Amino acid sequence: MMRTRPLKVALLGCGVVGSEVARIMTTHADDLAQRIGAPVELAGVAVRRPAKVREGIPQELVTTDATALVKRGDIDVVVEVIGGIEPARTLITTAFEHGASVVSANKALLAQDGAALHAVAEQNDKDLYYEAAVAGAIPLIRPLRESLAxxxxxxxxxxxxxxxxxxxxxxxxxxxxxxxxxxxxxxxxxxxxxxxxxxxxxxxxxxxxxxxxxxxxxxxxxxxxxxxxxxxxxxxxxxxxxxxxxxxxxxxxxxxxxxxxxxxxxxxxxxxxxxxxxxxxxxxxxxxxxxxxxxxxxxxxxxGAGGAPTASAVLGDLVAVCRNRLNGATGPGESSYAALTVSSMGEVVTRYHISLDVADKPGVLAQVATVFAEHGVSIDTVRQQGKDGEASLVVVTHRASDASLSGTVEALRKLDTVRGVASIMRVEGE
Amino acid sequence: MMRTRPLKVALLGCGVVGSEVARIMTTHADDLAQRIGAPVELAGVAVRRPAKVREGIPQELVTTDATALVKRGDIDVVVEVIGGIEPARTLITTAFEHGASVVSANKALLAQDGAALHAVAEQNDKDLYYEAAVAGAIPLIRPLRESLAxxxxxxxxxxxxxxxxxxxxxxxxxxxxxxxxxxxxxxxxxxxxxxxxxxxxxxxxxxxxxxxxxxxxxxxxxxxxxxxxxxxxxxxxxxxxxxxxxxxxxxxxxxxxxxxxxxxxxxxxxxxxxxxxxxxxxxxxxxxxxxxxxxxxxxxxxxGAGGAPTASAVLGDLVAVCRNRLNGATGPGESSYAALTVSSMGEVVTRYHISLDVADKPGVLAQVATVFAEHGVSIDTVRQQGKDGEASLVVVTHRASDASLSGTVEALRKLDTVRGVASIMRVEGE
The missing domain is CATH 3.30.360.10 (Dihydrodipicolinate Reductase; domain 2)
Known part of the structure; x- marks a missing residue:
């Protein structure tokens, strides 16, 4: 059963992503209405350069006053595709306080202030969705948050x-x-x-x-x-x-x-x-x-990027948030109950590939191997190549902590026979 | 905020998938409660062989009367992992009519009777989720239904x-x-x-x-x-x-x-x-x-299969359905508004790789090529190999309809110089 009063969407930003969002909202209006259960209409578009002609966007919807737009009170969903910390953060917060849910593609803001924004969303019983913030069109937030729940x-x-x-x-x-x-x-x-x-x-x-x-x-x-x-x-x-x-x-x-x-x-x-x-x-x-x-x-x-793929993710969220709104419900909010310790890099355990420039003389390998052993880093393979008095040693380790590896490298640098550490690279995915 | 009255789950079937679902519900009970917002408890397990000892499942929960279980009236979610058409279909329908939502992993049933089951779910304002029915643990139904909405x-x-x-x-x-x-x-x-x-x-x-x-x-x-x-x-x-x-x-x-x-x-x-x-x-x-x-x-x-991966998908759905229930809402139901025509195989357009056994004499290729042309099938490449009076022709076509290709093959079989059609295979993914 289709509700006839449309849901109102305010778009903050009309660049590469925003213009695609507006375009799809217009060209796929019927499909979106069917999938949501009510029509959805663009109620305002906040931009920095109002004079620029934007195909398909009626000029009367365009405003430079984003704050007034999110404060209107009749907006159901604010789509934030400005990027950056401010004014996006204040606009999102204001939107929640004035009754709107929010769909954002803003990875920098979510990474820095996600917890605070989720808190404001929850206080106001609103949704904060941001599938587009990570890996563009690839469904990732929803599968992690819902499919693997x-x-x-x-x-x-x-x-x-x-x-x-x-x-x-x-x-x-x-x-x-x-x-x-x-x-x-x-x-x-x-x-x-x-x-x-x-x-x-x-x-x-x-x-x-x-x-x-x-x-x-x-x-x-x-x-x-x-x-x-x-x-x-x-x-x-x-x-x-x-x-x-x-x-x-x-x-x-x-x-x-x-x-x-x-x-x-x-x-x-x-x-x-x-x-x-x-x-x-x-x-x-x-x-x-x-x-x-x-x-x-x-x-x-x-x-992972681009106007249309990012818009696909934004619109998926928009449909979900609109459905929630029609249901009088909200989707899953922040889930941080586990409150786990975040360990430092020193505690990360992985394998390493280390290239050393060494003196081409007997005993170097033994010296180097001793340093690894003293720091508890077990060697998987060593390859030695020498020419013209110079030589290189390539060491691949078994799994060791980053702290142990750092200690090893520091000690290797002090060896007379080690002329330089050419590269250190982690080995993953095994 | 955590609700203390638990949501009640009835499990229909306790084989490879069902036993994993029961195991994870027990071992991860705290996590599930946090993610749902209420504890979730196993209220009954319908099986065919009640005498079999099932580790971690209290014997008093086990019943052979699946119908009575889904009719209890206090069940929030029925998890159907029996498979097959009956009794699964009747049990699911009965579950909806007695107030439960349903999570199913039953691809055969969903493919055959999905529309009817969705209708009963909707009449009773209940959820029907089935991520596990396609491609096991891989989130696919939810991304298609929600992320790409x-x-x-x-x-x-x-x-x-x-x-x-x-x-x-x-x-x-x-x-x-x-x-x-x-x-x-x-x-x-x-x-x-x-x-x-x-x-x-x-x-x-x-x-x-x-x-x-x-x-x-x-x-x-x-x-x-x-x-x-x-x-x-x-x-x-x-x-x-x-x-x-x-x-x-x-x-x-x-x-x-x-x-x-x-x-x-x-x-x-x-x-x-x-x-x-x-x-x-x-x-x-x-x-x-x-x-x-x-x-x-x-x-x-x-x-795409296996007890634990399939259980992962079932439990993701279980969390979603339980959340919906706490919200007094339902998730997206069947979306069939587009009502598109389903065309027959004859109208499918793709490329083909055809191997023919032919007589090794002049003019065969010309004959074969003529047949393709007469049926409007354009040839991309031909490879001819001959030995001892026998020869083979391998033809790769451009895109053509299945009907045109079938007509071509039928005509080829009638050529004296074509001894047999060794294989026909479609070429996809280009």
Missing amino acids: GDKVNRVLGIVNGTTNFILDKMDSTGAGYQEALDEATALGYAEADPTADVEGFDAAAKAAILAGIAFHTRVRLDDVYREGMTEVTAADFRSAKEMGCTIKLLAICERSKDGTSVTARVHPAMIPLTHPLASVRGAYNAVFVESDAAGQLMFYGP | GDKVNRVLGIVNGTTNFILDKMDSTGAGYQEALDEATALGYAEADPTADVEGFDAAAKAAILAGIAFHTRVRLDDVYREGMTEVTAADFRSAKEMGCTIKLLAICERSKDGTSVTARVHPAMIPLTHPLASVRGAYNAVFVESDAAGQLMFYGP
Whole structure:
């Protein structure tokens, strides 16, 4: 049975994503009405440049006063696709206080202030949905929050930034260096003029904080996420990876400790075996691998960014929030009851691939091996290559804590026979 | 805020899946209570063999009278993991009429009677959830029904039967024939003693009917699904596939026509390029590729069967249904408003790989090519191999309708120079 009074949607921001949201709301109005159970109408669009002509959006809906729009009181759902912390945060809070539910695609804000925003939503008995904030079109928040609600997630391992995956894939397939691959990504529009947020892992870290919180039913702040960018990954690292049957990806990894009482979240480049499903994720695609007690290993794959894919996720949330509103109910809110400890990077346990430049003389391997042993880091394989008085040692360890590995590396640097630590890379996905 | 009166769950069936559901409900009771907002308790377990000792299930909960259990009136959610049409259908209907919502893993029943069951659920204002009915633990129903609710799905292409994927993967990797690979699957427990439902595609067809209905918001009956098993796939077919840079998978394919007014659903073996993400789905894993207007290409991957994975999906639904119940609401029901025509197999358009045994003499290729042309089927490539007076022709076509292809093959069989049609296989995923 169809209700005839339409639900009113206010759109904050009308850039690449917002304009797609508006377009689909118009062109698919009948489908959306059928799926929601009531028509849904665009009641206002807040923009910074009102003079710009926006195809399909009546000029009378356009306003520069976003605050007045969210305060109107007759808005059912506010869709926030401005991005950034302010004014988005204040606008969302104001929207809840004036009776609206909120759909947001704002990963930075959710990662930093998700708990506070959820609290305001709950006080006002409203929904806060944000599928689009992580991995664009890929359904991930809903599967973690709802489909796996009866399971125990132990690990989330994902490629959640398309720009860096494009660059690393290019380096892998062509042998290019970082700068060359970045230049191509920029030329093709996959990287922004200032690529810092992507290549230094800030974007992925925000997503890791959000995913870890949802997966483990606990709060993980952005500051809790260890972050290491991929600007120092070299063509030589890819050659080393290939020798191990691996490739290199920038991964967001959220893990529950073996005893279940603590979690960690981190973003860094890592080697993963070519046989791992994440290894074959090409170009700017995203994919997230989820491991849980009962379901086992699941993977979710798709476009991680772009106007239309992000709009698809926003509209899925919009339909859900509208249905909840018609039902007089709200969906699952923040679930942080587990209140687990977030451990520091030093406690993370994984494997390492370490390249050392060493003196080409007898006894070096014994010295190096002794240092590993003294720090409790067990060696899996060593490969030694020498030429012209110079030599390199490539050590792959068994699983060890990051703290033990750091101690080992510090001690190795002090050895006379070690001329330098050429690279250290974690090995994941085994 | 936690409600203290527990929600009551009746479990129908306590086999591989049911016992896992009961186990997780017990061992994860605290987590489930937190995630639902109220404790959830097992109020009864209907089984056929009451004498069997079931670890962790108190004997006083066990009954052979499933009907009395679903009629009790104090049951909040009935979990049906019996399988088959009857008595499951009557029990589910009775459960709705006596105030319970239902979570089911019953693909055969949902495919055959989904519309009728949804109608009873709706009349009684109750939920019918069945994530576990398709592709085990992989979240698929919920993403299609909710995450993509604001998008337009055009195609669903999936490996939804683990048994056949195990067999085909084995044939691909070892060069084994069908029978040899089936024997290994049986020995390892991947295939049942009577593998008909799997290898003849009945299981996949049920899932295709369910997926098509949800993806396209229309009704697709089991009879609407074209079905062809994989028992006639040979080692020679795999060699042909390899020559084309392909492998062979048993696919469930649900498509919307280009003009959007009709849909098709079918299950058959098909060649797909090795570069397609579905090509690398190994062993008994399942994966489903979804193509939509806005989101683009998404893939969902994971274990498609097994007690624990299926229980994970059942429990996700159980949490959702319990939350709805506490909210006094129901989730999205059947969405069949689009009421699209379901076209027959003849109207399906795809590419074909055809192997012919022909006489090794001049003019044969010209004759064969003429037949294709007369039926409007355009040839992409032809490969001719001859020895000892026998020859084979391998033809790969451009896209053509199934009806045109059938007409072509019928005419080819009548040619004196064509000794036999060795194999016909569709080529998908391009």
